[in-house]
Amino acid sequence: MTSLADLLAQGAGHAWLFVPSALLLGALHGLEPGHSKTMMAAFIVAVRGTVWQAILLGLSATASHTAIVWIIGLAGLYFGRNLDLDTAEPWFQLASAAIIVAVALWMVWRTWREGRAAANEQDHDHGHAHDHDDEVRRIDTGHGVVALAIFEDGVPPCFRITAERGRPPRASELTVTTTRPDGAVQTFAFADKGAFLESVETIPEPHAFDARLSIAHGSHSHDFDVVFAEHDHGHGHDHGGLDVSDPGYQDAHERAHANDIKQRFAGRDVTTGQILLFGLTGGLIPCPAAITVLLLCLQLKQVALGATLVLCFSIGLAITMVTVGVVAALGMRHAEKRFGSAFATLARR
Template sequence: MTSPQTSAVGHSHVFLGAAHEASERRTWAVIWLCGAMMIGEVVGGLAFGSIALVADGLHMSTHAGALLLAALAYTYSRKYAQDPRFSFGTGKLGDLAGFSSAIGLAMISLLIGYEALTRFLHPVAIHFGQAIPIAVLGLIVNLASAWLLSRGGHDHHHGHGHSHGSDEHDHAEEAHTVRASGGALVLSVFEDGVPPRFQLRRPAGALLLAKSIALETRRADGARQAFTFTDRGGYLESVEEIPEPHAFAARLRIDGEGDHEVVFEEHDHDHADHHRDNNLRAAVIHVAADAAVSVLVIIGLVLARVFGWVWMDPLAGLVGACVIASWSYGLIRDTGAILLDMNPDRRLADRMRRTVEACGDEVADLHLWRLGPGHLGAIVCVATSAPRDAAFYRQKLSAFPALSHLTIEIATPAS
């Protein structure tokens, strides 16, 4: 039997993104821009008898409505960030708004696709003189909106995740260049799906024998560990595994060349998903989707007018529907995973487990989930026979700054 012990340390439950207020202001600014455009198109269309202009103005109103959802999510989550009714804060409200927007995008893509297929079967007359200028005007507004929303250099790409190259360098935790007589050597910690080990890469064609290399690490508490290397073909790899945390000074000794000192610092290696603001991402996708459709429509209209290819207009709409559906799927998948508290980063969870178990204890249970942009919550149950309290493990896990809410449960053997 075991006896649980849970840490209970008072702390803030505000888990909003670092750029929350700036993103909120930008979203409201874009709403005002779209609102002005909407009113101008509707009034102008009614004044000049252009039903196409009125229709585009009404379309802009749906666009502004989607952005309004994002803006209200920002405002509400900020206003009620300290409300004790929200056990883990209001950081997920933006993900909820992003999920709702993604559902709306999916419906829009279906409507566009249906309309495009209908026009393939039953072509309609196109008024090029009105349609092309309206499409160009819509593109300009969307580009201006995208610029306003994306200011600040945040990551709002529309892909379905991270692109990881096949090269092992992509997974190196931290790399240092060492100048040797035969050329620059790269010393790194590698741990992609395997226990962490040092890797030493040599210049192409350079001869570097494993037996001529020795490495020793020195940690802040004075602990030292020696590492030997073996040849893996294109690189040398340490025989010994590197215990957590990966924060130490390393002395690399090369026979005949002396010592080289490098310092490794512990990082939590958060993926961009940890910091991604899905509320702003949804707003950007709405704008980008509209801009993409505008570009496709302009291309289709120009080709239809110049070459008489009337079928290009519905084809452009069908392609646009597929693009919007793809972006919508990615947003639904990512926000849905957060709302269902899926583990946002298995590699980070594994690193946390190794950090605790490096002390000789066992992690009996570990839960990791996202609380908001840049904030993770974790519950760690440690089985140990050592006289250690929650503060000991909290200090060990402090190397992972994304852990904004950490609960430690200690299970000890029954006496």
Template sequence: MRRLLVLLAVAAALLAPAAAQAHPLGNFTTNRYSQIELSGNRVYVLYVLDLAEVPTFQERNRVQELGRARYGAALQERLARGLRLAVAGKPLLLEPVSRALRFPDGVGGLKTTRLELVLRSERVPESNAPLALSFQDTNYSTRQGWQEIVVRAGEDAQLASASVPAQSVSDALRTYPRNLLRSPLDVDSASARFTPGEGDGVAPPLGRGDAAAPSRSSSRSEGGFASLIDEDDLSAGVIAVSLLIALFWGAAHALSPGHGKAIVAAFMVGSRGKARHAFMLGGIVTVTHTIGVFTLGLITLALSEFVVPEDLYPWLNLVSALLVVAVGITVLRVRILDWLRPRRKGAQAEPTGHWHEGHDHDHPHDHAHDHDHEQAHDHDHPHDHDHGHQHGPGGHSHVPEPGSGLRGIVAVGISGGLLPCPTALVVLLAAISLQRVGYGLVLILAFSVGLAAVVSGIGLLAISSRRLFSRTTFDGPIVRALPAVSAVIILGLGVVMTLRALPTIV
């Protein structure tokens, strides 16, 4: 009884948001903040760099090699070189004033990075009239994340105008607004006009150094699963409960936007798939997602200097979209051929040759009776067919259902599992960091199985719905058109996915 209570307590703790939560903008993001402070006859820049779990993990070897102090100094020098400041058309050098480097706890036992720098320009020209200021941040220009710039006037200086606000909406990358998480700020340059004061002015103080506050939307889905890898007690009972929880989070992740749930449903209707096809689809999703996580983990570990993991996601999105387009075209072509076949034959019956392709009938039948076709024929022996069977105006056809063939199922399955869940990658990296690789791999596999279970369930639901319609007494043109409409839906979704993926690559 006591062991059961312990396991239930562990389950409750792991299903709840963890104390160290996922980064609100995602585990891959590199976020920057520049506060331009006009004070005296100098320009000060408070620069904040906030790295999420994955980029911090990629930097771990440099931190260990250089040590914390030297790493901070090297990073400060690199960031300062990436800042461009000019006043009255004259470029100004920025020199360091102060620095603070921290590694706040992230999700799954991984760390995040928060570096705060205060830089000071050389003296600006004396002027009683407003001077033009331009600023640009070229650091991490290809990385995903938040980028914000503010301009404010300090001691003596007067700010006439600025292209950016004076107050930060993220509290210097401490609190990201929830309504902007899906479309984060991306401001890498600013301009202003100001009148300088006298003297060196006052440098802005370093911030509190707090880590970014987690968002509720990401904390449960990401923190709940990733926190499993950081569990102290790895007894058999705790591992069993952890695997069940990983299954749960995989299923929950599958229910979030993505993973082609609408495509799976449309495919099963359009291709007249069977129950075994739904289970096969789930298996392919499991294998694809698991291999994808492992592959991305290897790239993160071995090729971090050459390949940025988040840069692969747009390409994976495009490949997934093109697979859906290919499946949609194939299924639609089959439906069009089915529609044209009896019209080409006219009043003549189609050949009665049988094409065995391993497809089940939606209804058992035997041919111990006469067919009332224009080319009538008898079957003297009862037999069952393991292939598609349809009766058209001109006879009966044993043409296979190519849409539900192996190639179509594989394409849809790969499309649904091709994009690795970022949190699963975090679990893998955390497992490597904590030397729990075997445990991490099993958790990821359980997560993928949970994801695939939902995909298979959606496929089974679509099949059941189609059969329900087929058993009803009404058999109008709308019902008969459902497979073709489903094929059009698949193709349309694939085109939309492609159009969305292309701008992220170009």
């Protein structure tokens, strides 16, 4: 059977085999497990993007992937002239194994930590009765769990924040901003009352609004969005907000990313420049097979063939990203129209 190197040495005579193979390999590369670019591209495009932006996403990924493969290929060709592969390969395998084991141990530790935190929170909920629990929102800030509550027993209604787990934030670090259905916005500062933090301002009726808890951290802040609804309104109002107190979010990191996405894109579409930049970053993870083929072509003096194969590989990657993005953009909207909010909740989880 003819080897790949022999086929490549014959040049363009086997282009009918090389080009489709490179396209297919590139398309499959975009679907490989562990490559988050397809998932992220589908998410961004499905939420706000258009079909044209999905196409632009794929084209920009093609450009960046082609460039990074050439950079790595030429660098490998230059620095690898004096490299003994037989000697170096075991060390590369050992380093790869160490990285994989380290990542696996980190994942196990993180899963154990989150499971233990969830169990502790459930024990706290079962062991203590809370009055007006529908007016309490528990938020995992990443440094602990705080309870944001509307308190009005014998006093004018105000916000109270208590630390249920971890280090409590300082009053000077906190603000709560409410946004009502009519667009009215109000910001609440807090005072330290010893066992809890209490808002300086009182909360006007009705208590139906989106609330954003902001915790200052150095030169920036971490924001967490929750929703409050009046008791007699049944299931409350859906203001289109993202309630990070919902247990469907697994940890503080997911909540923080959800809030970042909401803040960045709320009320406006993703711009063409953002899609272009996202596509460029999405193509920065090269496929080792593409680099190998390019190196073979360069060593065999088949520069034009190598450039063609890398380009075809990148086009295959672009086809996957464009297809997934377009299907997600059109399919998500169709599914939401047909199945309503239930599908959106399922997709989010």
